[in-house]
């Protein structure tokens with residue numbers, strides 16, 4: 357792993373953040389995850405737009421322009437020597453006093469974690485994964501909005517542990533009204549009667565870059581899509597289900613807890629969307 361820490365390329369052991377950084381003390385930070393495809397950044401503008409929107413929502417000023425962020429990501433990826441990189445950009449509030457208000461933090465810290473892109477097991481795509489409906493709710497939009505990709509991910513950390521307790525690789529959270537929202541680091545989709553459906557943003561979830569791209573690819577391909585409320589029963593009764601994220605792409609879901617999805621094999625619409633996304637990536 358290589359770390360670009362405020363513009364300095366460092367090894368993990370060399371990069372140090374102060375214990376007084378409010379990112380460490382209060383989870384007062386934002387982040388986003390970008391990957392390369394064919395050695396080039398993929399959907400970087402969309403990720404940077406989301407990073408800016410996350411930062412604006414917590415009144416954090418990003419100390420670099422988008423052009424500078426792109427330059428730094430490219431420089432770090434090249435220096436890493438990775439053929440494909442996972443790049444995690446983190447902007448923290450910076451060092452200050454032990455006081456919730458960030459007025460004592462004059463300078464945000466920014467860093468990019470550059471790792472070789474992880475290859476997920478091939479069976480995930482051929483057979484599908486197990487997800488679990490977890491007990492913890494996604495925090496409501498009226499609290500810390502799920503639209504903000506912040507360093508305060510404890511809601512999702514707990515959900516991930518609850519999912520792992522059931523042998524699932526992803527935990528699906530409901531909102532306090534009982535509607536399906538998203539996974540801990542992915543968006544959830546179902547297919548019912550030939551239509552691909554994903555929870556509407558108003559249900560309280562991260563506006564996934566892959567989610568938006570899959571919506572666009574489906575529409576262009578003539579696949580019916582809907583962003584709507586999805587109940588727990590509708591999820592369990594789906595013909596097909598899949599998750600989407602930057603690092604994983606489109607992954608078919610085989611099991612939701614103990615319930616088999618459809619006939620237990622990745623369905624035709626899931627496979628089509630997975631292929632459309634791969635084609636789009638290859639055009640990068």
Ligand code: PDD
Pocket residue numbers: 389512538539540541542543562563564565566567600601602603
């Ligand atoms: N996670 N929902 C949540 C809560 C997420 O953290 C993510 C991404 C997604 C999918 O969004 P996108 O398609 O833009 O990657 C949905 C990244 C990959 C992560 O935290 O590692």
